[in-house]
Amino acid sequence: MVETTNISVEKIWKILETVTDPEVPVLSIIDLGIIRDVKSKRDEIEIFLTPTYSGCPATDAINMNIRMGLLENGFSKIKITQQLSPPWTTDWMTEKGKQKLKAYGIAPPHSKQIVCSPDSFQKEEAIQCPQCNSYSTRLISHFGSTACKALYQCNDCKEPFDYFKCH
Amino acid sequence: MDQLINYTLFLADNALIMGHRNSEWCGHGPILEQDIAISNIALDLIGQARNFYQYAATLIGNNATEDSLAYLRDVKEYKNCLLVEQPNADWAQTVLKQFFFSTFQYYLYQQLQNNNDEQLKAIAAKALKEVTYHVRWSSEWVIRLGDGTEESKKRIVKAVDELWMFTGELFEPASYELNTNIDFIFLKENWNKRIRSIFAEATIDVPAETSWHQSGGKIGNHSEHLGFILAEMQFLQRAYPNSEW
Numbered sequence: 305m306v307e308t309t310n311i312s313v314e315k316i317w318k319i320l321e322t323v324t325d326p327e328v329p330v331l332s333i334i335d336l337g338i339i340r341d342v343k344s345k346r347d348e349i350e351i352f353l354t355p356t357y358s359g360c361p362a363t364d365a366i367n368m369n370i371r372m373g374l375l376e377n378g379f380s381k382i383k384i385t386q387q388l389s390p391p392w393t394t395d396w397m398t399e400k401g402k403q404k405l406k407a408y409g410i411a412p413p414h415s416k417q418i419v420c421s422p423d424s425f426q427k428e429e430a431i432q433c434p435q436c437n438s439y440s441t442r443l444i445s446h447f448g449s450t451a452c453k454a455l456y457q458c459n460d461c462k463e464p465f466d467y468f469k470c471h
Numbered sequence: 472m473d474q475l476i477n478y479t480l481f482l483a484d485n486a487l488i489m490g491h492r493n494s495e496w497c498g499h500g501p502i503l504e505q506d507i508a509i510s511n512i513a514l515d516l517i518g519q520a521r522n523f524y525q526y527a528a529t530l531i532g533n534n535a536t537e538d539s540l541a542y543l544r545d546v547k548e549y550k551n552c553l554l555v556e557q558p559n560a561d562w563a564q565t566v567l568k569q570f571f572f573s574t575f576q577y578y579l580y581q582q583l584q585n586n587n588d589e590q591l592k593a594i595a596a597k598a599l600k601e602v603t604y605h606v607r608w609s610s611e612w613v614i615r616l617g618d619g620t621e622e623s624k625k626r627i628v629k630a631v632d633e634l635w636m637f638t639g640e641l642f643e644p645a646s647y648e649l650n651t652n653i654d655f656i657f658l659k660e661n662w663n664k665r666i667r668s669i670f671a672e673a674t675i676d677v678p679a680e681t682s683w684h685q686s687g688g689k690i691g692n693h694s695e696h697l698g699f700i701l702a703e704m705q706f707l708q709r710a711y712p713n714s715e716w
């Protein structure tokens with residue numbers, strides 16, 4: 305049996321670091337910034353999770369992976385509470401997470417949050433190509449392979465790439 | 472309590488039916504990027520619907536679940552506005568429907584995120600960020616088609632003719648919307664302003680505001696289209712009760 309004092313909360317955070325986002329497997333859910341809190345009460349662990357997008361199909365998979373990870377480490381009473389407010393923002397992604405994204409070939413979200421507005425044909429933010437570091441890139445589509453990404457192309461090396469868009 | 476449940480179902484049904492309509496494009500979009508775009512919008516909307524249904528289920532109690540609310544209610548119990556159940560027809564009609572609806576959602580959620588119901592407030596605040604992208608995407612398409620070729624112009628103008636009569640219902644409060652603190656006059660003003668500015672850029676005429684319009688969806692009087700949508704969407708759950716993903 306695992307002892308359930310405050311020490312276990314720290315241990316839980318360590319385990320959660322090994323749970324990854326199935327859609328962007330280089331990122332742990334800690335990197336993503338979706339774990340808001342971990343609480344332990346007697347032998348029960350409660351995890352507060354804020355989903356990235358309302359319809360993100362990864363959310364269910366992440367919930368299951370959290371359960372699996374904790375079960376493997378001897379924790380069996382697990383409650384995952386979805387916390388919608390305040391809404392998740394890419395500002396919550398860790399610096400380490402952003403570096404991992406770039407190394408993986410996905411342009412990380414801007415560190416200075418660019419407010420998305422409904423204005424049509426607005427001037428796009430300059431996104432750096434994760435391959436050749438050029439800033440001469442262009443938006444192909446605001447909607448990419450998953451809800452969190454937009455599709456860009458580099459004008460210099462011509463490679464298309466994903467941009468983890470500000471949210 | 473009944474009012475809050477009905478209002479939450481109204482928000483859920485709108486998002487679900489619009490999302491379902493969008494999902495019909497999956498694999499059929501005019502080009503790959505736009506196929507992906509509209510499928511992404513479908514996902515966002517179905518996700519929003521799930522959040523609202525989950526909340527409604529907790530209010531209803533009695534073993535109600537998001538699935539029972541989506542899959543086991545009949546046409547007459549659905550509260551979505553008529554606009555979202557209209558067929559996709561061509562791309563022009565699809566993007567115009569999206570533009571009308573997303574603009575409505577955008578200003579509605581802006582008000583809802585300050586609502587005194589904590590859960591509606593939280594769902595709206597989250598969804599608003601997604602809807603912002605939908606408004607932008609659909610506005611750009613309306614402009615592109617209106618200010619495009621002779622053929623694209625003809626199609627978007629036809630789409631306006633087909634869909635305008637379903638927009639009036641959005642601003643006609645049903646009884647369950649009366650205690651929601653939504654300012655319908657402000658909502659309509661904002662919506663109109665945005666429609667006018669995008670139509671101007673798209674060089675499309677805005678129909679007269681006083682023109683006759685259809686209504687009834689909010690109180691369960693739907694067009695024949697909704698029955699077909701539900702038949703497809705609910706088939707599995709009705710044929711194999713209680714099956715789960």
Ligand SMILES: [Zn+2]
Nearest residue numbers: 433436458461
């Ligand atoms: Zn490049």
